[in-house]
Amino acid sequence: MDQLQRLVDIVAKLRAPEGGCPWDCKQTHQSLRRFLVEEAGEFLDAVEDGDHDAMRDELGDLLLQVVLHAQIASENGHFDFQDVAKSEADKMLRRHPHVFDTVTVNDAGDVVKLWDEIKKVEKGPAASAYTLDQLPRSLPALARAQKALDKADKAGFAWPDIADAINKIEEELGEVRDAARNGTPADIEEELGDLLFTMVNLCRWQKVQAEEVMQQAVGKFIRRFTAMEQLIADQGRQTSDCAPEELIDAWEEAKMAERANKS
Known part of the structure; x- marks a missing residue:
């Protein structure tokens, strides 16, 4: 907790009108949106690579985004980091009565159903009657x-x-x-x-997950395209020097080489 408070204090200093950082001071919830998406992507890359050092660093960058948003909200009198942490801790207690109370579940499927039921109760009368109204618009x-x-x-x-x-x-x-x-x-x-x-x-x-399947397909395409470029470069040429049929031949060679390496 000491290190967490240290980070909160650092961000508050960066946002200070006098002596703060000009870049940090000009940021808003809106201007920071893309950074949250980028940092989440970089963390997921680290997970996929199994790189624990990078995972640690990228989680830190994600935490920075949370602290920045909380600091901006605090400056405007809306909420602060402690409010964010309390809200989430309270939510976890409410939504896990099978752990922190006496509710019994049989498996993970029961947990998901219980979670959804509790969310509906939390939203109360203000919740939309329409199934898809609460779907986040900013998801990929x-x-x-x-x-x-x-x-x-x-x-x-x-x-x-x-x-x-x-x-x-x-x-x-x-x-x-x-x-x-x-x-x-x-x-x-x-x-x-x-x-x-x-x-x-x-x-x-x-x-x-369609998103994960597509990411895997894109990653495969990038690997094979890069291998194709390398094959052509080994011939002292660039892809722009090649006829379409030569590119297709190089692509197929790259595919076969990748499959051979897997076997």
Whole structure:
């Protein structure tokens, strides 16, 4: 706790009108939004890499964002860091009566149901009657889509089985083809969105996170593209010097090399 208070005091000094840091002093909740997203991404990279030193540092950067937001709120008379910590501690006690009270649960599934029930009680009469009203708008699109589908499923709205989900993908792909042949750019954009949404639904059926699946796919593409560039560089050339078929050949070679290294 001494180190935590030290950090709170440092941030307060950085934000001081006299003797503070000009950059920190000009920040607002709005201006800091992108940094919170970036720091979360860097922490997730460290987790994926299994780099505990980096995880420690990135968690510190995330904590800094929390302290900064709390300091700004404190300066405006809204709340401070202690209020944030108290609010979260109280919430954890309320939402874990199976740990801190006498409620009994059988498994993790029961815990999730209990958590949702307690959240509804907490929101009380002010809670929206509509299932998807509380869905965070700033989530990454794939994660937001999957959360929307999960909530709709809990409300009883979902395809009966995975075959229906796959058939829906095929239907949406056909509509993309039709839009590409005969539609406007707006039509194509809409149909591509529908196709992506149905792909997320298939991820949900397979009990995988669409956001994580996409990150893995992007990572694989980056690895193979970089390997392809290296193969071409080893020939004393750049990708811009190559014909399309040469790039495809190099890409396939990079793929085969990656698969061989895994086996």
